[in-house]
Amino acid sequence: MQKTALTPLMKQYFDTRAKYPDIVLFFRLGDFYEMFDDQAREISALLGLTLTARNGMPMCGIPYHAANNYIVRLLNAGKKIGICEQTSTVMDKNTKLFERKVIRVITPGTLMEDTLLDANQSNYLVSVMSLPAGWAMACVEVSTGEFWINQNDKDISLTNLAAALAAVNPSEIIADKDTLLQLKTKIVLPANLTLTEQPAFDGNYTLPENWPALSAWGSKRSALACALLIMRYLNVTEPSFKRVLVPSYRELKNCLQIDENAVASLELVKSQEGNRKGSLWALLDKTKTAVGSRKLKEWILHPLMDPADIAVRQNAVEGFVNNQSALADLSALLENISDIERIMTRTATGTASPRDMSGLRNSLLSVDPIARWFEQYGHVSPYLAASFKEHLPVLRDMARVLYDAISENPPLKISDGHVIRQGYNAGLDELRLLKANSNKCMEDICAREREKTGITTLKVGYTSVFGYYFEVTKSHIAKVPYNYVRKQTLVNAERFITEELKQLEDKILNAEQKIIRLESSLFDEVRKTLAAQINHLKAFAQIVAELDVYMSLALDAMKGNWTKPEVNNGTELYYENGRHPLVEDTLPAGSFVPNNLDIGSQQIQIMLITGPNMGGKSVFLKQTAIITILAQMGSFVPASAARLGVVDKIMTRIGAHDALGRGNSTFMVEMNETSHILASMTPRSLILLDEVGRGTSTFDGISIAWGIVEYLYKPHGGPKVLFATHYFELVDLENKYARVRNYHVEAKEYQDASGESKLAFLYQILPGAADRSYGIHVAEIAGLPAACTLRAKKVLKDLEAKKGSKISAKEQDMVKDLFSSPIVEEIKLADTDQLTPMAALQLICEWKKRINE
Incomplete structure (x- = not known):
C-alpha cells in the first residue's frame, strides 16, 4: 500500500513500527493486539493465526488477555515483541485517534512476568565485549535484580569466557558486530540463544546516580562498559530498571570453574536430551521454593574454593541430617513462601500486581514463625540466624503494612477493585459504602432533613438532567431553609438541592472512578514503602533460599546414604x-x-x-x-x-x-x-x-x-x-x-x-x-548380526596370528620406539635461548634425518 493511501490509523501503526524496526509490534485495538502487512503474514504463519484484511491491508490479531501464550512462542522462535498500548483518553481532534506508544519491549533476556518465566530457572541477559587479548562481560537477571560484571584480560582463545557462559546459560547476549563474530567462531553457543547486535561502546562513562563512582572500578573499566551497555539496552525495554540494578564485580576465580564440555557431559543442569529432567540439578532438587531451586542450580555451577566456606555449608546440611524435626518444621514454613526475589524486582519497577503483594504478604507472615524456628534451631546455621535477626524488625514492619493494606484475596488487576483491605483507609471505606448503599444514604439524608426542617412530605429524587434533589410540596414552601437552592418548579412542588446533597451526589456518581483512583494511589504507596526496603526483603529471600538448599541437600544425603566429605x-x-x-x-x-x-x-x-x-x-x-x-x-x-x-x-x-x-x-x-x-x-x-x-x-x-x-x-x-x-x-x-x-x-x-x-x-x-x-x-x-561378528572373530584371529611377523613387530614397536628415542631427550635439553636461528634449523634437519633412518 502506498504511504499516501494510508489511513490515519495505519499511518500511526507504521510510524510506530519505524521506531522499532526489529520487533514484532503488538498494536492494541480494543480487545485485540493487531499486526499488519508483511508482519501479519509472517506472524500468522508462525503462530497459525487466521490472516484477514483491513481496507486491503493484510492483518491478524490475538486477544490481549491471551497474549502471554503467543509471546512465549514468539520468544522461543527468537523474536522480540513490542507492546503498543493506548496511552491517552483524549482523542486527537485532527486524526480522530487516541495516542498510542510502545510501553514495553519484551526480549528473551528481559522477562519479568511470572507467566513468561520458569520459576526454577534463572533468565540471564549478558553483554560481552572483546578485548585485544581477552574479554569483559556483564550479567543481569532482571527478574531478580542480580547484576554482576567480570573481566579477563588474558584469555585470547575465549576459553574462560566459554566456561562462564556455560555456567550462566544466558537467554540473550548483546554485543557489537565484531564481538558477536568472535563468539560464533570460537565458542559453541546453544542453538536457541538470542544474539542481539548493538553499537559498540562509545566511551561515555556517565554512571547512574546510585552506582559507585567511576574511580571505584579501577582497571575494570571494560566490564563497567558492558554494564552500561546493558543499562542502555534495558532503558529501551523497561526504563524503570535503572532504579533497581546496581552492578558488583564478581571474581570468577573464587569458584571452581567447570568448562562448557563438563557442564554438558556431566549433565549438571540439563540431560543429554536438553531437559532439566535427568540432570544432577533435578535429582538433587527437593526445595520448597523457587528461590531455593535457583540457588541450588547456582551452587552446582559455581562450587566454592575456600574449605572454611565449604565447611559452613556442610555443617548446616549436617545440622538438618542430625535433626529431622528441624527439617520437618522448616519445610512446612517454607511451603508458604512465594518467589520473593522476582516480586521485589517488580515492586521496585512499579509493575507488581495485587497478587504479587498478596504473595509477598503471605510470605512475610511466615517471618515470626521462622524467627521462632531460629530460636530453637539456630545452631543449624548460626550465620543465617544472625543475619535473619538483623533484618527481622524491618521484615515485621513490612508484614504489618501488607497485612493491613492488602485484601485477603485480591484480584489480578487494580482496576478490578477490592485490592485494599476494608478498614485501611477511611475515605476508601466511605466511597465503597456509598457505592454499595447509595439509596440508603439518600434516604438517611432525607430523614435527617425532614426532622431538621419539619417538612414531613420532603422526599429525595433523581433525574438525569438535574441529578439528585429534594422535593417539597407547595404547602411546605415556607419551611424551606435558606441554604436550599431552587433547581426546578413544578405545578404542585418545588425541587431544591443543598451543598450536602450535591457533595453526596458527586460522591455517589463518581464513586467508582474515585475508588479505582484511590485504590491505585494507596497501592502505589504500599509498593513504594516496600521498594524503599528492598535490600531487607532481598536478604530475606537469600536466607530462605539457603535454608531451602540445605534442607534439600540433607534430604539427598539421607535418601542416598551419603557421607560428609x-x-x-x-x-x-x-x-x-x-x-x-x-x-x-x-x-x-x-x-x-x-x-x-x-x-x-x-x-x-x-x-x-x-x-x-x-x-x-x-x-x-x-x-x-x-x-x-x-x-x-x-x-x-x-x-x-x-x-x-x-x-x-x-x-x-x-x-x-x-x-x-x-x-x-x-x-x-x-x-x-x-x-x-x-x-x-x-x-x-x-x-x-x-x-x-x-x-x-x-x-x-x-x-x-x-x-x-x-x-x-x-x-x-x-x-x-x-x-x-x-x-x-x-x-x-x-x-x-x-x-x-x-x-x-x-x-x-x-x-x-x-x-x-x-x-x-x-x-x-x-x-x-x-x-x-x-x-x-x-x-x-x-x-550386530551374527554373520558380522563371526567374520570379525575370524579376522581378529588372523591378525593375532601375524603378530610375530617382521612387519607386525615393526608396527607394534614403532610408537614405543618414537617416545623412548634419545631425540626426545635431546629436544628437552636444547637451550633455545642460546641457539641462533641457523643452528636451530641445522638441529631440526639432523633430528629429521635420524628419525627417517
Whole structure:
C-alpha cells in the first residue's frame, strides 16, 4: 500500500513500527493486539493465526488477555515483541485517534512476568565485549535484580569466557558486530540463544546516580562498559530498571570453574536430551521454593574454593541430617513462601500486581514463625540466624503494612477493585459504602432533613438532567431553609438541592472512578514503602533460599546414604565406595557397583584406565567429577568416605560430537577441546579424558594420546588426570613415569551352556592394565548380526596370528620406539635461548634425518 493511501490509523501503526524496526509490534485495538502487512503474514504463519484484511491491508490479531501464550512462542522462535498500548483518553481532534506508544519491549533476556518465566530457572541477559587479548562481560537477571560484571584480560582463545557462559546459560547476549563474530567462531553457543547486535561502546562513562563512582572500578573499566551497555539496552525495554540494578564485580576465580564440555557431559543442569529432567540439578532438587531451586542450580555451577566456606555449608546440611524435626518444621514454613526475589524486582519497577503483594504478604507472615524456628534451631546455621535477626524488625514492619493494606484475596488487576483491605483507609471505606448503599444514604439524608426542617412530605429524587434533589410540596414552601437552592418548579412542588446533597451526589456518581483512583494511589504507596526496603526483603529471600538448599541437600544425603566429605587445601582426591548419583538413580536399589579412588598424592598423578566399552570407564570418570562438585558446593557425597583437596577447574573431553556448523570434524573438535585443556590446566585442576585420539588413524591416535599424557605428567604436583583409553600401547607409560598408574575395568569371559564365549561386565576399577578390549563381545551385546561378528572373530584371529611377523613387530614397536628415542631427550635439553636461528634449523634437519633412518 502506498504511504499516501494510508489511513490515519495505519499511518500511526507504521510510524510506530519505524521506531522499532526489529520487533514484532503488538498494536492494541480494543480487545485485540493487531499486526499488519508483511508482519501479519509472517506472524500468522508462525503462530497459525487466521490472516484477514483491513481496507486491503493484510492483518491478524490475538486477544490481549491471551497474549502471554503467543509471546512465549514468539520468544522461543527468537523474536522480540513490542507492546503498543493506548496511552491517552483524549482523542486527537485532527486524526480522530487516541495516542498510542510502545510501553514495553519484551526480549528473551528481559522477562519479568511470572507467566513468561520458569520459576526454577534463572533468565540471564549478558553483554560481552572483546578485548585485544581477552574479554569483559556483564550479567543481569532482571527478574531478580542480580547484576554482576567480570573481566579477563588474558584469555585470547575465549576459553574462560566459554566456561562462564556455560555456567550462566544466558537467554540473550548483546554485543557489537565484531564481538558477536568472535563468539560464533570460537565458542559453541546453544542453538536457541538470542544474539542481539548493538553499537559498540562509545566511551561515555556517565554512571547512574546510585552506582559507585567511576574511580571505584579501577582497571575494570571494560566490564563497567558492558554494564552500561546493558543499562542502555534495558532503558529501551523497561526504563524503570535503572532504579533497581546496581552492578558488583564478581571474581570468577573464587569458584571452581567447570568448562562448557563438563557442564554438558556431566549433565549438571540439563540431560543429554536438553531437559532439566535427568540432570544432577533435578535429582538433587527437593526445595520448597523457587528461590531455593535457583540457588541450588547456582551452587552446582559455581562450587566454592575456600574449605572454611565449604565447611559452613556442610555443617548446616549436617545440622538438618542430625535433626529431622528441624527439617520437618522448616519445610512446612517454607511451603508458604512465594518467589520473593522476582516480586521485589517488580515492586521496585512499579509493575507488581495485587497478587504479587498478596504473595509477598503471605510470605512475610511466615517471618515470626521462622524467627521462632531460629530460636530453637539456630545452631543449624548460626550465620543465617544472625543475619535473619538483623533484618527481622524491618521484615515485621513490612508484614504489618501488607497485612493491613492488602485484601485477603485480591484480584489480578487494580482496576478490578477490592485490592485494599476494608478498614485501611477511611475515605476508601466511605466511597465503597456509598457505592454499595447509595439509596440508603439518600434516604438517611432525607430523614435527617425532614426532622431538621419539619417538612414531613420532603422526599429525595433523581433525574438525569438535574441529578439528585429534594422535593417539597407547595404547602411546605415556607419551611424551606435558606441554604436550599431552587433547581426546578413544578405545578404542585418545588425541587431544591443543598451543598450536602450535591457533595453526596458527586460522591455517589463518581464513586467508582474515585475508588479505582484511590485504590491505585494507596497501592502505589504500599509498593513504594516496600521498594524503599528492598535490600531487607532481598536478604530475606537469600536466607530462605539457603535454608531451602540445605534442607534439600540433607534430604539427598539421607535418601542416598551419603557421607560428609573432608575438604582441605591438599592435592589428593580420595573416596571409598563412590557412586555416580544419576546412574545409581536409574538402577534397582543396591545394584550399582561402587569404586574407590586415590589420586593426587605423591604416588599417583595420572590414572590410565583400559578395558572394554560399556565396562564403566566413563561412569567412573564422571562420578569423580560429580563427587568433587558436590563436595565443594557444600553437599554430602555418594561415598562411604571421602577426602578431597580443593580443585580449581574441572575440564573434560568425554564423548564425540561434531561442530559441522562451524566446519569442524569430530577429530578437530576433540583436538580443540584437548588444546584448551592443556593450555588452561593448573596444578589443582581435575582433567577427565575419554578415548582422546580415536578420531584419526590408529598410529596417529596412539602418538597423540602418548604425547598428551607426557605433556600432562609432572614429577611433582601437576593436575589430577583420569585418562580412559583403548590404546593398550599406553600402558608402558607406567614403566616410564613414576606417578602414572594403570587401572582397568574388570570384565569376565565365560562360556554359556551351549559353549559360546560370553562376557560379563563387573564394573570395578582395579589396578593393572587390561589385556583385551573385548570389542567383538560388545558388538554382540549391541546386536550386530551374527554373520558380522563371526567374520570379525575370524579376522581378529588372523591378525593375532601375524603378530610375530617382521612387519607386525615393526608396527607394534614403532610408537614405543618414537617416545623412548634419545631425540626426545635431546629436544628437552636444547637451550633455545642460546641457539641462533641457523643452528636451530641445522638441529631440526639432523633430528629429521635420524628419525627417517
